[in-house]
Amino acid sequence: MENDFSASELFDALLMTAYCCLKLCDFHSDLLQVCFKELHDLSLITVISPEQIRLYHLLQAKHYLAVGQYLALIKQTDELRIIDPKLRHIRAIGIKHQYGINNCILSLKRGIKRFPENTLLKYSYYDHLLSISINKGDFKAAKANIDILKTYKEILSLEDQIHLEFNELTVLFYSKEMKDTRQLLGLCGKAYQNNLHVELSRSYNLLGQFFWTKKDWKKAIDAFDAAADLQDRTGHQTYRWIAKTNLALINLELRNNPDAVMYAKEIILGYYSSKRDKFKRIFTADNKMMYTDFFTDKEIVSILLMLRILYKNDYTGYTQIIETVKQPDIAVLPKEFEHFISRSFVSMLKKTYYYVDGNFMIKC
Known part of the structure; x- marks a missing residue:
């Protein structure tokens, strides 16, 4: 049938195939790679419309976001960021993961200035202020942002609606106003029915946190396991190792030290395989002010907590991991680093929202 298609019709067919792969969270399939290669080749033909080209760039950017290729995403959207607000939006998300949330918010503000009528950019701006x-x-500020975000609900996709509902429940949890799990379980059902694996994994992770604060260890571990399984199966780099971080921490709490160490090693090496720049940021910091800057990046907090588990429970494993994850251009660690890992890190982190009811835990 492919021979009967015009170039434009074939381009549309490939777009829809790539779209379906992304919706199925099949981010690493050979089919998706073939689609993007053929789309790239066809995009060089003049009969492909600008709208088709923009949709191709949007799907490619979503794929880069899923697999953690943030620099490629930023480059992909560079020229079109001033033409298409959707591409401006996903570019800002890539900037967040590569350069931090403050730079993301700055990108969104500039996008709103260029596209003042675009509601997606405005919604995302307040969503990141909420974070x-x-x-x-x-x-108090979080609840005010939730109220603003709710005014955009009618224009949101189902995925963004579930994302908003999750954030509202997150605020309830951290403000100690979540009394039971009924709303959270309902959200899990919505995410499951609509194949929204990323949002489902976040909901399971929050469910695990709730049960952990109630000292219902089995239900907490089961929920974290479910979240980690989804994050393993999809390989989506957003929240990729957060549920397993909580599994490591809860096992440490229960004195299951071998399991905590096992998870810690897997998590650190997992981050190193895809996000090596985070290790360079850690190992080039050399004072307390720089270390506290890490607390805006939950993935760096995850790495530091896992390094601390190894430092305290498997020092040989810790030294081996350190040798593996040090960047080639870093000869030695900052002299304060081991003191930071073993002592001051904990006291500093206890003043943040990572410390809940006497336990370190991380939200998605």
């Missing part, structure tokens, strides 16, 4: 409010433990 900062939660990170600071400012739940």
Whole structure:
């Protein structure tokens, strides 16, 4: 049948195939790679419309986001960021993962200035202000941002609606207003029915946190296991190792030290395989101010907590891991690093939202 298609019709067919692969969370399939290669080749033909080209770039950017190729995403959207607000939006998300949330918010503000009528950019701007409010433990501001975000609900995709509902439940959890799991379980059902694996994994992770605070160890571990399984199966790099971080931490709490060490090694090497720049940031920091800057990046907090588990429970494993993850251009660790890992890190982290009811845990 392919021979009967015009170039434009074939381009549309490939677009829809790539779209389906992404919706199925099949981010690493050979079929998806073939689609993107053929789309790239066809995009050089003049009969392909600008709208088709923009949709191709959007799907490619979503794929880069899923597999953690943030620099490629930023490059992919560079020229079109001033033409298409959707591409401006996903570019800002890539900037967040590569350069931090403050740079993401700056990109969104510039996008709103260029596309003042675009509601997606405005929604995302307040969504990221919400994240900062939660990170600071400012739940009054967080609730105010939730109220603003709800005014955009009708224009949101189902995935973004579920994302918003999850964030609202997150605020309830951290402000100690979540009394039971009924809303959270309902959200799990919605995410499951609609094949939204990333949102489902976040919901399971929050469910595990809730049960952990109630000291219902089995239900907490089961929920974290379910979240980790989804994050393993999809390989989506957003929240990729967060549920397993909580599994390591809860096993440490229960004195299952061998399991905690096992998870810690897997998590550190997992991060190193895809996000090596985070290790360079850690090992080139040399004072307390720089270390506290890490707390805006939950993945770096995850890495530091896992390094601390190894430092305290398997020092030989710790030294081996350190040799593996040091960048080639870093000869030695900062002299304060081991003191930071073993002592000051904990006291500093206890003042943040990563410390809940006497336990370190991380939200998705």
